Amino acid sequence: MAQGLAIAALAAAIGIGLILLQAGLSKLRHRILLPGVIANYRLLPPALVAPAAILLPLAEIAIGAALIAGLAPVPVLLAMLLLSLFAGAMAINIARGRSHIDCGCGRSQLRHPIGWPLVIRNLLLIALVAPRLLPAPPLSVLDIATATAGGIALFLAFHLLGAILALIATPAAAYRR
Template identity: 35%
Template sequence: MTGGAWTEMAAGSAVAFTALLFAQAALHKLTDFTAFTGYVADYRVVPESWSRPAAGVALGLELLTVAALVVPGGQAAGSLLAIALLLGYAAAIGINVARGRDRIECGCGGAVQPLGPALVVRNLGLAGIAAFGLGTVPGSLLAPEALTALLVGVTLWIGYALVDQLLANAAHLRRRA
């Protein structure tokens, strides 16, 4: 296998991971849109009357991200959209942490977590992973390589979900102490 194939597999893995990440987040928002609208209002980065439309735009952009990532030839656009969303979310979290508003739930779509600097770092890291997807060249992987990239992406996503839950548990224990 050439160095280019390894790069393509890494990019494919990043795309698979990012698609799963945004699919989970969008599903979380879809299943309880009212609660998500409340999270958006809690952030206070848009006027309260704009919370519902802003929540709808965020959900729509997450669904568009997933669609772009899974449609052949859309990986670069999906990766760019994922990066933009993750950086925007990191900024909104950072603004609230700077305001001292760390008792609100992130609304990220995973385990329940209050805002904190670790979530800003997490989102920046996730944006970095999504950036690897920019190196994807559609159709450049053979079927076994593509399957391997998909399985690596799924494995990364499962690992991410486990770490996310551990961080949520730690935050919960800190609040109780």
């Protein structure tokens, strides 16, 4: 039982690490747009938007790489904090009636308005990675390979679900010619 939980927890950490790494790299590629996305949340004073736009992708990349490398507990706690901040920022704006804004989730080619499904998604990711904080037995090479495959599957499922949710949220008029 403990072995299975340790493998599942490592798989979740690897998958979430890949998600954060990809999101950070995407934000770097589209760094000109990022300050506008951050400012649109209307949570930071204007003077902090530019520094946040510089630090956020770097934090996502560093935390993601550390999770992929299997490091714990600090990267796990930082990932949980980052995902909590994202969920909180979205929840505040939804409560303000501002659900039309783009989440800035890392895929600029697919606009994705914020909504409760995204808040829940982030909370689920937090719950998935939390068991990585528990004491775990040593893992064999096969266990690590299994966790890696599971992490990749989580990463792919995350992006598939994200694309589906973004398409559902897109007005039908966007598909007309």
